[in-house]
Amino acid sequence: MMSDGERLNWIRLARTHGIGPVSFFQLLRRFGSAGAALDALPELSNRSRRARPLQPPPPEQVEQELKAVHRYGARIVLSSEPDYPPLLRDLEPPPPVLTVLGNTGLAARPTVAIVGARNASAAGRKIARNMAAELGQNGFSIVSGLALGIDGEAHAASLESGTVAVLGGAIDHVYPPQHQRLYAEIAASGLIVSESPFGYRAKAQDFPRRNRIITGMSMGVVVVEAAERSGSLISARVAGEQGREVMAVPGSPLDPRAAGTNSLLHQGATLVRHADDVLDILATLDRRSVSAPPPRPFEYDPDAGEPSESELQRVVEALSPHPMPIDEIARASSLPAARCAAVLLELELSGEAQTLPGGLAAKAF
Template identity: 80%
Template sequence: MSADAARLDWLRLARTPGIGPVSFFQLLHRYKTATSALAALPELSGRSRRAQPMAAPSRDEAAAELKATERYGARIVLSSEPDYPPLLKALGPPPPVLTLLGKADLAARPTIALVGSRNASAAGRKIARDMASELGRNGFTVVSGLALGIDGEAHAASLQTGTIAVLGGAVDHVYPPQHQRLYAEIAASGLIVSESPFGYRAKAQDFPRRNRIITGVSLGVVVIEAAERSGSLISARVAGEQGREVMAVPGSPLDPRAAGTNGLLHQGATLVRHAQDVLDVLSSLHTQGFSAPDATPFEFDPSGDEPDASELARVRDALSPHPMPMDEIARAAGLTAARCAVVLLELEIAGEASTLPGGLAARAF
C-alpha cells in the first residue's frame, strides 16, 4: 500500500464517528495499521448494541477533506508526523489528527498559554497584553483560544513574536465573528490549530476539547480573571492533569471575575503578578535548548484478551458524564490502566463511552 493510501486510512479512522483518541490508538495497537483496523470495524461494531454499525468515511471523502484543507492554505498533520506539536505528542494519547494553518514551528518553541474571562475588566486586559508581549520578547510563543476578552488581548499583543490560536471548530470557522481580523493576522504570522474536520462548526461541547489542546501544547497555563464556573478553570484542571504548570493572577475578592482565579490560588496554583513572575516559574523547566519532555507512553495490555462481562460492568459503573482521567477510572474499576483502555475500546465501539485527548474518558449519552 502506498504512503498516501495509508495516510488517508489514518485520517478515515480518526474521523470515524464514535472513535476517540484512546480507541484509535487501541485499534492501531491491536491491528497494527489503520487500514486493518478499518477492515475490522464492521465486525467489531456488529457485536455492539449500536442501532447502526460504525461507518468510516470513504477514501474519497478523506481525500476531499485533504484537498479542501490544502486549498484553504492549511494542512492536516498526523500525530506520527514531524510537524505535529511536540508537547501535544507527549500526551498519552494525543489527538490522532490536527489541522494547522500558518507556521507550525511556533509550536516547537517554548510555549505558554494565557486564558481568562471573556467579560474581562480593563485591568485584566492590560495584564494580558503586558504579559503576552513581555513573554513573547523573551522567546515564548503565546497560546490561547481566540475568545473575546483575555484570549484576544493575549493574541493581539503577541502577533509580532508568535502566537497560536486553538479553535473549537474547523480552521475555516472563525468564532467569535468579531475576531475575523485577528484570525486573519494570526493565520498570516502565527499558527491556527484545530482538531475538527474542515468545514465543521463548533458546538458548546467542543470547547473543553479545545481547552485540552491549549494546555497540551503549552509548558504551562496562566489564568487571568475567571469566574467560579469559567471554562478557564477547566483548562487549569486539565493542565494540572497533564503535568503542566498552573499559574493564576490574583484579583479583588469583591470582583466575581476573580473568584475562579483566587480559588485556583487557594488550591495551590502559583501566584503570578506579571511576566517576570511567569518567567521565574518557567525558568525551573530548563527551557533553554528547548525540547519536548519525554513522552509518557500510552499503556497497552499485553494479554490481548477481550474483556469479560465483569470487566465491562466495572468500567461502565466507574464512568461519569464528566470526563475523568483514565487512571482514576481504572482505579475505581480495580483494573490496570492498560486493561482499562482495552475495556474502554469495547464500550466506545458499543456506544457506551467516549474517550478524549489527554487520556480522559466519559460515559456516552
C-alpha cells in the same frame, strides 16, 4: 515514512464518529495500522451492541477535505509527523489529526498559554497585553483560544513575536466573528490550529477539547481573569492534569471576574503579577520533564483474546457517569488493568462507555 494510502486511512479512522483519541490509539496498538483497524471495524460493529454501526467516512470524502484544506492554504498534520506540535504529541493521547494554517515552527518554540475572561476588565486586558508582549520579546510563542477579552488581547500583543490560536471549530470557521481581522493577522504571521474537520462549526461541547490543546501545546498556562465557573478554570484543571505549570494573576475579592483566579491561588496555583514572574517560573522548568509523556495507564494485550460477556457486564456495572481512573474500574470489576482496557475499548465501540484522556473512563450517555 507513512504511505499516502495509510495517511488517508489514519485520517479516516480519526474522523469516524464514535472513535475518540483514546480508542483511536488503542485500535492502532491492537491492529498495528489504521488500515487494519478500518478493515476490522465491520466485525467490531457486528459484535457490539451499538444501534448504528461504526462508519468511517469514505476515502473520497477525506480526499475532498484534503483538497479543500489545501485550497484554503492550510494542511493536515498527523501526530506521527515531524511538524506536529512537540509538547502536544507527548500527551497521552494526543489528537491524532490537526489542521494547521501558518507557521508550525511557532509551536516548536518555548510556549506559554494566556487565557481568561471574555468580559475582561480594563486592568485585566492591560495585564494580558503587557505580559504577552514581554514574553514574546523573550522568545515565547503565546498560545490562546481567539476568544473575546483576555485571549484576544494576548494574541494581538504577540502578533509580531509569534502567537498561536487554537479554534473550537474548523480552521475556516472564525469564531467569534468580531475577530475576523485578528484571525487574518494571525494566519499571515502566526499559527492557527484546529482538531475539527474542514467546514465544521463549533458547538459548546467542542471547547473543552480546544482547551486541552491550548494547555497541551504550552509549558505553562497563565489565567488572568476568570469567574468561578468558566472555561478558563477548566483549562487550568486540565493543565494541572497534563503536568503543566498553572499560574494565576490575583484580583480584587470584590470583582467576580477575579473569583476564579483567586480560587486557583487558594488551591495552589503560582501567583504571578507580570511577565518577569512568569519568566522566573518557566526558567526553573526542565522542558524535557514538561514534554515527557506520563506512563500509560494501560496497554492492550494482543494475546488476551476477545472479552467475554461476563467481563463486559462486570465493567459496565463498574462504570459511573462521573469519569473514574481505569485502575479503579479494573479493581471494581476484578480485572487486570490491561484486560479492563480491552473491555473498555469494546464498550466504547458499542456506545456504552467513554474512554477519556488521562486514563479515565465513564458510562456513555
